Amino acid sequence: MDEQMHESKDNKFIPMTSILSGTGQKVSNDVYYYTDQIVNMCFIGLPNEGEWVLVDAGLPNAASEIRSVAVDRFGRESRPSAIILTHGHFDHVGGLIELVEEWEVPVYAHELELPYLTGEESYPEPDATVEGGLLAKISPWYPNQPINLGDAVKALPDDNSVPGLEDWKWIHTPGHSPGHVSFFRENDKTLLSGDAVITVRQDKFYNVLMQTEEVNGPPRYLTTDWNAAFESVKKLKQLQPNVLVSGHGHFMGGDDLSEGLQNLVENFDKLAIPDYGRYVDGQDNIH
Template structure:
């Protein structure tokens, strides 16, 4: 495997924002998430105390902001014990190569995501023809070529443990990406869902800008297997999470999360699945 780390061949700044861009929030004493333009990055670990883990790495050019959050929360020279990825789409790995040039820590992802993280394979191109709003229509500008982390990226352990996080487990939640995973801590029922489901309508420019809160399916323009996506939502709903941080949108907890997830499970085809598009016929059956 190539050891030279390289950014995506179409790495570029993406002109998107939301009212929560640049804002961080502590949702548990050891769970903090920060919004980079329109995507959430999570930091797991107690502030300035022991090891911590970074979950995902934001949009292209996010490394500077991530380093600033780290300095403020964990200390000037701190670095994570590991970086774990929900999946390898451009808005979750954008700052990764720059961070790795400084940190040199292991990166973990599901084995099915490794080709997209080692320069071997590109994701399918975003679908601008899919039913949806403005952000779906401009999706061809989003990067889809892979980054290359070389030997720095490793497969998550087969036993579903999470390196650096002894009380968490990973759950395979494909649909949005073949090796998409979510992370769950049973002791307080905290879920990092990635893009398996999100809490904003991601194809709508206005709803993304205003961060209008609603439990929704994964981003339409990059989801290629809607049946698998539905099965993943069912799997996460069965965990009965009490608090969820998703890849896009504000965190949710309690009754609003429970009811929102149940509604999504029961009405997934109407809520999440587009009526038309390259990757769906609008029918799960």
């Protein structure tokens, strides 16, 4: 792998947690997610049978936990065929450098995310002025500078296929970041939404700590294009997923999910878009 790989210059441990931290949840025979502090990572593949894929890589210092889950689920010598990213924010790539160096596997992301994964460009700074709770107010402390994966990272295929996951497709769902993607499997309507749709109010400390369930839009303090975010939510709702695993919060399904997505689309301006903030002021009216 590329010797120039390195963590972001502002990489640091983030002292946040939730009641689900350190726990995992089986969603189906081959879909399992694990919560690292406040963020979810998905392990897709049948336990101890053939290839598997890791989706996202948690907060800084998450590599050891990811390795431990992989050993428990797939065996001591197992490694994924690929690591797939919903996007490159700090809480989704925290364990990535260490894992790629050890496992020597390719990483895939949307082509618009590549500058943030090859050391070329920093994300916009988190917005502490945005309407929201405590986690929004302290968001400038979160890392926003890029990691550098060098030639280990590649663009997802143009045909919307997902390397290592034959039955899945990727869907461009920008707004939270330019190249944000979600992953969908049609045969059982399983949706991995990343941060395009989440199931906890991510800017409120108590909700995050207790993992209070509610279908919501992307985290406010890091979302820079609310018009695109709304279009992405509508796109995901039209898929009519049976099961949703998001980047933050507990997985959901059934009526709670369908009603929650419908409510989010109908009331996106009230539920998701902040009344004020650096990245909402001056944008076109959503409705």
